[in-house]
Amino acid sequence: MEIDQEVTRTESAQSRPSALLASFEDYADAQHLVDRMSDEGFPVESVRIVGEGVRTVEQVTGRMTRGRAALAGAASGAWFGVFIGLLFGLFTTGTGWIWFVLISLVIGAFWGAVFGFVAHWGTRGRRDFSSVMTLQAKRYEVHVDQAMAAQAARYVL
Structure with missing residues (x-):
């Protein structure tokens, strides 16, 4: 039952209209923004980090x-x-x-x-x-559900 609820939550999060909050070249910067939002009590369940231009990189060791x-x-x-x-x-x-x-x-x-x-x-x-x-993206976008966009905008510097 727990798995079905998680799948439903994930599917509904992907189908909800979202707004672009910020775009970063580095994943750590996108993660930092979401972490700061979480620390300040923002409901991060409405936030997604989307990698754009995903590619594989093979580092020869x-x-x-x-x-x-x-x-x-x-x-x-x-x-x-x-x-x-x-x-x-x-x-x-x-x-x-x-x-x-x-x-x-x-x-x-x-x-x-x-x-x-x-x-x-x-x-x-x-x-x-x-x-x-590894997988890498050209940029990482932080999206938030459209209903929360105005409230989330204050976290972007």
Whole structure:
């Protein structure tokens, strides 16, 4: 029931007529305006931050070699191994759980390294770099429901 009410609120907020309150080149500035409005008691449920001109930006973080792929796989496999070891450790008595964690860590790191190496080797050099992808907008507009526009205008400097 809670989910249905949230969906209805979101749909009705998007369909209500709105007025442009301010436009910013940086998301942090738009967020700051809405935060200030919230701090001063404005009903921010009627406010939306809209990103205009959205694009993806992929920041290359480095060269990916088979060794680095194996190392990254080993690290993620080790974390998974620790998780599994802790789960099995719940069913042991005494200090035996420590061995479950350590053995699971080693096995997870080994298989993670193998899978990381093989996965990178399988690309045959088509993607020899690592990266992080983000969404960015050219500008961020703060919109407010039209009924609240006059009251919200006092927050814009």
